[in-house]
Amino acid sequence: MKKVNHNTLSNRLSLLLLLCAMLFVTASCEDDEPSAVVAAPTVGNVSAITASGFTINWTAVAGADKYLLDVSTSNNFATTVTGFSKKEVTGTSANVAGLTTKTKYYFRLYAKKGSATSAASITKDATTL
Numbered sequence: 001m002k003k004v005n006h007n008t009l010s011n012r013l014s015l016l017l018l019l020c021a022m023l024f025v026t027a028s029c030e031d032d033e034p035s036a037v038v039a040a041p042t043v044g045n046v047s048a049i050t051a052s053g054f055t056i057n058w059t060a061v062a063g064a065d066k067y068l069l070d071v072s073t074s075n076n077f078a079t080t081v082t083g084f085s086k087k088e089v090t091g092t093s094a095n096v097a098g099l100t101t102k103t104k105y106y107f108r109l110y111a112k113k114g115s116a117t118s119a120a121s122i123t124k125d126a127t128t129l
Contacts, residue, residue, distance in 0.1 A: 038061060038063065038064060038112065038113045038116050038117065039062070039111065039118055040110070040118040041058045041060075041064075041110070041118070042058060042121065043057075043058045043108070043109060043121045043122060046124070046126040049128065049129060051102075051128055051129045052098060052099050052100075052101065053096050053099050054095075054128065055094065056096060058092055058093070058121070059092065060092050064112060064113050065090075065112060065113055065114070066090050066112045067088070067094075067112065068087065068089075068110040068117070069084060069087045069094055069096075070084060070085060070086060070087075070108050071087075071106070071107045072084075072107075073103060073106070075123060075125070077108070081099070086110070088112075101128050101129065102127065102128060103127065104125055104126075105128070106124070106125045107124060107125070107126070108121050108122070108124075
C-alpha cells in the first residue's frame with residue numbers, strides 16, 4: 001500500500017485554487033470598461049441675439065463627442081423650452097430659435113463622451129429682443 005503525503009496534496013490544491021482565483025480576477029478586470037470622466041463645458045458669450053433666438057457658444061471639451069443643451073425660462077430648469085431638453089448638439093455653438101420676444105432664457109450644457117456625461121456647465125442667460 002502506497003503512503004499519500006497529505007502535505008504535498010494540500011499544497012498542490014492550495015496552489016491550484018490560488019491560480020484559479022488569479023485567473024478569475026484577471027479576466028474580470030479585463031472585461032471592465034474604465035469609467036470615463038468628462039469635464040463640464042465652459043459656456044462663452046451669447047451672440048446673434050434677435051427677437052426670436054440667439055446663438056450659444058462654448059469651449060470644446062477634450063474627448064467629448066457631443067453636447068446636451070437645456071434651455072428654459074426658469075433658472076432651475078423645472079421646465080424646458082420644447083425641443084431643448086438635453087438636445088444633442090455637436091461643435092462649439094448652437095442656434096436656439098423659435099423663442100418669444102423680450103423673454104429671459106436660461107441655458108446650460110453637458111459634455112458627452114460615449115455613455116459618460118459631465119456635470120452641468122454653469123447656467124447663463126440671454127434675453128431676446
